[in-house]
Structures are given as structure tokens and as C-alpha cells.
Amino acid sequence: MDQISSSASRCDVAIIGLGPVGATLANILGQAGISVLVLEKEAAAYHLPRAVHFDDEVMRVFQSIGLAEALLPYLALSTGMRFLDPAGRIILDWSRLQPTKPHGWNTSYRFHQPELEDVLRKGLTRWPSVAVRERCEVFAVEEQADGVVIRFEDLGTGKLCAANVGYVVGCDGARSLIRRLIGSGQVDLGFHERWLVIDAILKRPRPDLGDVSLQFCDPERPATYVRGTGNRRRWEITLKDDEPSARMTDPARVWALLSRWITPDDAELERSAVYTFHSVIAERWRRGRLLIAGDAAHQTPPFLGQGMCAGMRDVANLGWKLIGVLRGEFGDDLLDGYQTERFPHVREYIELAVKFGGIINTRAADVALPNTSKSAENTLQIRVEKPRLGRSFHWGRSDQLGRLITQPTLSDGARLDDRVGPRFCLLVERDLICSAPASLAHKLAARDVVCLDSSHTEVGDWLRAVGHKAVLVRPDRYVFGVADNEAELSALVAAVS
Numbered sequence: 001m002d003q004i005s006s007s008a009s010r011c012d013v014a015i016i017g018l019g020p021v022g023a024t025l026a027n028i029l030g031q032a033g034i035s036v037l038v039l040e041k042e043a044a045a046y047h048l049p050r051a052v053h054f055d056d057e058v059m060r061v062f063q064s065i066g067l068a069e070a071l072l073p074y075l076a077l078s079t080g081m082r083f084l085d086p087a088g089r090i091i092l093d094w095s096r097l098q099p100t101k102p103h104g105w106n107t108s109y110r111f112h113q114p115e116l117e118d119v120l121r122k123g124l125t126r127w128p129s130v131a132v133r134e135r136c137e138v139f140a141v142e143e144q145a146d147g148v149v150i151r152f153e154d155l156g157t158g159k160l161c162a163a164n165v166g167y168v169v170g171c172d173g174a175r176s177l178i179r180r181l182i183g184s185g186q187v188d189l190g191f192h193e194r195w196l197v198i199d200a201i202l203k204r205p206r207p208d209l210g211d212v213s214l215q216f217c218d219p220e221r222p223a224t225y226v227r228g229t230g231n232r233r234r235w236e237i238t239l240k241d242d243e244p245s246a247r248m249t250d251p252a253r254v255w256a257l258l259s260r261w262i263t264p265d266d267a268e269l270e271r272s273a274v275y276t277f278h279s280v281i282a283e284r285w286r287r288g289r290l291l292i293a294g295d296a297a298h299q300t301p302p303f304l305g306q307g308m309c310a311g312m313r314d315v316a317n318l319g320w321k322l323i324g325v326l327r328g329e330f331g332d333d334l335l336d337g338y339q340t341e342r343f344p345h346v347r348e349y350i351e352l353a354v355k356f357g358g359i360i361n362t363r364a365a366d367v368a369l370p371n372t373s374k375s376a377e378n379t380l381q382i383r384v385e386k387p388r389l390g391r392s393f394h395w396g397r398s399d400q401l402g403r404l405i406t407q408p409t410l411s412d413g414a415r416l417d418d419r420v421g422p423r424f425c426l427l428v429e430r431d432l433i434c435s436a437p438a439s440l441a442h443k444l445a446a447r448d449v450v451c452l453d454s455s456h457t458e459v460g461d462w463l464r465a466v467g468h469k470a471v472l473v474r475p476d477r478y479v480f481g482v483a484d485n486e487a488e489l490s491a492l493v494a495a496v497s
């Protein structure tokens with residue numbers, strides 16, 4: 001058996017799967033100089049689109065790995081989603097206004113998944129500590145006291161190989177081997193439906209199709225329309241129980257289903273495929289040195305466009321924790337909080353997506369949706385709020401704990417995330433930090449905590465809006481703890497020193 005990595009050259013982390021989630025984690029760890037082995041069974045990125053939407057928080061993750069600007073040319077803004085009854089009346093309006101506040105990026109973007117994955121993969125070439133091996137399929141892992149031996153087949157040569165690593169993160173998708181090896185079952189949130197997903201490329205302009213995503217809440221044939229980037233348009237159409245998947249991708253049937261919107265004179269079919277949309281969350285995201293992220297840990301119906309987004313949040317959360325543990329700055333138990341924090345957060349998104357699915361299927365817009373109001377025209381409108389993390393690595397008491405902070409612009413025009421980088425950050429009222437003892441400044445410097453005070457107007461505005469004098473923020477930009485006086489500030493800083 002090939003020993004591709006001797007114990008002298010063992011990697012800190014093996015990432016199994018180079019989908020968008022694995023590629024993002026590899027960029028996060030590579031940027032920190034962590035040695036990473038990525039094993040991917042396919043020869044190239046999956047060439048057909050799946051995800052078409054991500055949000056401002058995910059754009060901040062791409063910003064954190066220096067790839068937001070490289071992605072911008074491939075993105076289009078998304079203006080929102082409307083749910084229509086069979087007569088075409090709006091029964092629910094989810095408009096996505098596009099201010100670049102509060103997160104420093106637009107609220108919602110459309111993209112073509114192969115282009116995104118290409119940018120993420122090219123980004124990996126910047127990090128000498130990241131090795132990518134394609135056509136390598138992992139089939140076993142053996143946990144040892146101080147590491148893990150991964151066994152995989154090089155599909156190009158048929159050779160069986162092994163590598164020694166510190167931690168394994170399974171970003172290996174919905175049928176995750178690592179999830180099964182962890183021994184995790186899945187919590188079932190009740191939604192399992194077959195949908196036909198059709199991507200078409202327009203041959204001639206069809207502005208009447210519109211920019212806004214549409215949910216056709218027709219009990220006979222629920223369907224979704226999404227405007228993609230460029231000439232791409234997506235339809236997702238429910239299949240009935242007596243419609244076999246294999247027959248429904250036949251082009252004649254596909255065109256028959258599309259006939260209420262387009263004909264072969266308007267567009268070419270890029271692909272059609274049947275997906276079963278699930279709503280499940282893994283019961284265990286960690287066992288010892290094995291962890292999972294992305295679709296390996298959860299699956300959602302796509303009605304909120306949050307499946308991949310949730311995976312990006314997973315690795316933003318897990319990434320800084322792995323870096324801190326591997327550098328000896330935190331104990332290994334910090335990794336237990338990964339699931340505690342992420343599970344309830346992703347569950348909230350999946351439950352809302354399932355409710356959206358219920359509306360599309362039954363037109364029951366008055367199912368208990370959170371954060372709704374009626375417009376002047378009596379249309380039901382919804383705001384989708386970002387959930388809070390479950391409680392784990394937080395300090396003190398405040399309803400801000402576990403919330404994503406905004407991204408203020410600093411007085412010199414820089415964005416907060418660019419200034420802070422992958423570090424902790426203290427946002428603090430100027431009078432409080434000026435009156436603090438010199439020892440506090442030393443502790444902040446020793447722990448490499450960036451301190452930004454309220455002389456940056458937008459920092460001061462934000463502190464006043466959340467009602468605290470100081471907020472300590474983690475590298476993933478979620479609130480760790482708050483303080484309102486000198487004694488609390490000193491205790492807050494001590495909690496990470």
C-alpha cells in the first residue's frame with residue numbers, strides 16, 4: 001500500500017470532497033498556512049448547475065478568503081421572489097432590496113455554480129500548503145490517538161493509498177461516507193419531493209419572463225422559475241407519483257411541461273434532471289477527529305436558496321476553530337461547539353424552506369410564517385431574518401450573542417472585514433477604551449485582537465444600535481460577548497486571553 005504521506009510530513013487536515021464547501025474550507029485553512037490534503041473522487045468540478053443563489057453573508061465569506069472581487073464579474077443581483085396563485089395573483093412577496101448595507105455587499109446574488117467553483121478552485125493555487133488530489137476516492141478512515149489514517153483509491157491508477165492527517169472534514173455531499181463512518185443518523189424534517197430541474201439557455205430575448213423568481217403555487221403542478229445569470233433560465237417542476245423519473249427528462253416531455261413559458265424557438269435545453277429534495281440534518285457532526293460540513297451535514301429543499309449557503313456558514317464557523325486548535329490557542333473541545341452552534345441555525349432555515357414548499361404546494365400563505373406584514377395593496381410580505389447561532393463559544397448575557405455583526409465602513413473607507421482579517425475584533429466606545437488600564441491594551445495585543453473604536457462613525461452607530469459599549473467579535477464575525485463598563489470589559493477580554 002502506498003504511504004503517500006509519512007508521519008514526518010503528515011497533513012493537519014484532510015478535506016474529503018472538492019465541491020463548493022470543501023473548496024471554501026481549503027481556502028480558509030490554506031490562507032492560514034495550515035497543511036491540507038484535499039481528496040476528490042471526480043476528475044473535474046461538477047459541470048452542471050445546482051445552486052443559483054447566495055446571500056450577503058456568503059459574500060463576506062468569499063471576501064474573507066480574498067475572492068469576492070474575482071467573483072463579481074460572474075454575479076447578477078437577485079431582486080427577490082413572488083408566490084403566485086393559479087390566477088397569477090401575488091399571494092406572498094419576498095422582495096430583496098439591494099442596499100450594500102448592512103453587510104457591505106448586496107443582499108442577494110445569482111450565479112452559475114460551475115463558475116463559482118472554478119473561482120474557488122483557482123483560488124487554491126495561492127496556498128502552497130494545500131495539495132489537491134483529484135480522482136482519489138476515500139473508502140476508509142482509522143482513528144488513532146494522535147491522528148487519523150485515511151485510505152483511498154487513486155482511480156487513475158487503481159492504487160490503494162494511505163495518508164496520515166490530524167483531522168478529517170467530510171465535505172463529501174449528501175451521500176457522505178464520513179457521516180456514515182461517524183455513525184450519524186439524520187433528523188428528518190418531513191419534506192421529501194421529486195422535482196424536475198430544467199436549465200435552459202435563451203436564444204432570443206424574453207424580457208416578459210421577468211427578473212423576479214416566481215413560485216407558481218398551483219396544486220395541479222407546483223413550479224418555480226428563476227432567472228439565472230446571462231441567458232440562463234431555470235424551471236423546477238414537481239413530479240406526480242405516477243410520473244417515473246427516467247421518463248420525465250425526455251426532451252419531448254420537458255418541452256411539454258415548459259410550454260406555458262417557452263418553446264424550442266426561444267431556448268435550448270442545457271440539462272434536465274430529477275432531484276429528490278430532502279429536509280434532513282445529521283444527528284452528529286463530529287466524532288473525535290472526524291467532522292462533516294455542507295450537504296454531508298444537512299439538506300434542504302431549495303426554495304430559500306440556502307443549501308450551499310448553509311455549507312459556507314459551516315466552514316466559516318469550523319475553519320477558525322480548527323486553525324485555533326491546530327495552533328494550540330484553544331483546546332480541542334472548541335470543536336464540540338461547531339455542531340451546537342450550527343445545528344439550530346441551519347434548522348431554522350430548513351424549517352422555513354419547508355414552509356415555503358408547503359405554500360407552493362397548497363397556496364396556504366397564511367401558514368405560520370415569521371416576520372410577515374401586509375403591504376398597502378394587501379399583499380403578504382415576508383422578511384427573512386438571519387438566525388442566531390446556538391449557544392456554545394460565547395461569554396456573558398445579551399441577545400446579541402451568536403448574532404452576525406454588520407460590516408461597517410471605517411473612517412478611512414476600508415471595510416471592517418478587510419481590516420480585521422481572520423482575527424478577533426473588539427468594537428468599543430472611545431471613552432471606555434481610553435479609560436481602560438494599559439494592561440488591557442497589552443492583553444488585546446498579545447491575543448492579536450483588533451481594536452476599533454467609535455471614532456469610526458459607523459462603528460459607533462452600530463454599538464448604539466445594539467445598545468452595548470463594547471462587543472467582542474469572533475473571526476467568523478459572530479458576537480462572542482459584550483461589555484458595558486470597565487469591569488465587564490476586562491472580564492470579556494480575559495475570556496479569550
Ligand SMILES: Cc1cc2nc3c(=O)[nH]c(=O)nc-3n(C[C@H](O)[C@H](O)[C@H](O)COP(=O)(O)OP(=O)(O)OC[C@H]3O[C@@H](n4cnc5c(N)ncnc54)[C@H](O)[C@@H]3O)c2cc1C
Pocket residue numbers: 016017018019020021022039040041042050051052053054136137138139171172173174176177197275293294295296302304305306307308309310311
Ligand atoms: C436543484 C438545486 C438547486 C439548488 N439551489 C441552491 C441555491 O440556489 N442556493 C444554495 O445555497 N444552494 C442550492 N442548492 C444546494 C447546493 O447545490 C448544495 O448545497 C451544494 O452544492 C453542496 O455543496 P457540498 O460541497 O456540500 O457538496 P457537493 O457539491 O455535493 O460536493 C461533494 C463532493 O465530494 C466528492 N466526494 C463524495 N464522496 C467522496 C469520497 N468518498 N472520496 C472523495 N470525494 C468524494 C464528490 O465527488 C463531490 O465533488 C441547490 C441544489 C439543487 C439540487
